[in-house]
Amino acid sequence: DADVTQTPRNRITKTGKRIMLECSQTKGHDRMYWYRQDPGLGLQLIYYSFDVKDINKGEISDGYSVSRQAQAKFSLSLESAIPNQTALYFCATSDGREVETQYFGPGTRLLVL
């Protein structure tokens, strides 16, 4: 079984709709991250969390919110989706030890019409 899972894997929605992307991990890591990737661009950090009570904004947090429901779960919400939020979204985890190695989920492909 995969260590980091994301649901849904693909989603098509309309402008103005609220949607939630979910991430679960079985690695027992404290740190979790949400990134988006646009074609031809690298990954940009949306939000990150170092433990259940910790939420931090990344580079591009506007239009997004997150919830860390448990150590193993980190959800990303788009309150009112817009077309330029069409992208590939990745969740990642790390154990926060000396070396920052992150483990990535398979991604969610989101299309906002």
Added chain:
Amino acid sequence: KQEVTQIPAALSVPEGENLVLNCSFTDSAIYNLQWFRQDPGKGLTSLLLIQSSQREQTSGRLNASLDKSSGRSTLYIAASQPGDSATYLCAVDPMDSSYKLIFGSGTRLLVRP
């Protein structure tokens, strides 16, 4: 602000060739640099991690080098195979307090049979 650049954006080579992917970064104050592989429909997989005190790391047919002073890293792939076709991203772990990876935009590699 740390910026990471990867050249070329895309590369197509015949099977069996040795090839080099390039990564440059603007701020040498990093803990480490990582090379990731991204396959379509899958998340990122860490290939090699070079600590700031190291010059290179090797794994099988892959060799990554790091020159902090010049802000450059290379990923050398020996005897390329069609299965090496993927997008390769480099990322740095900067020494500021942001605890996040800064990614390049990737090089899309196609190895032709």
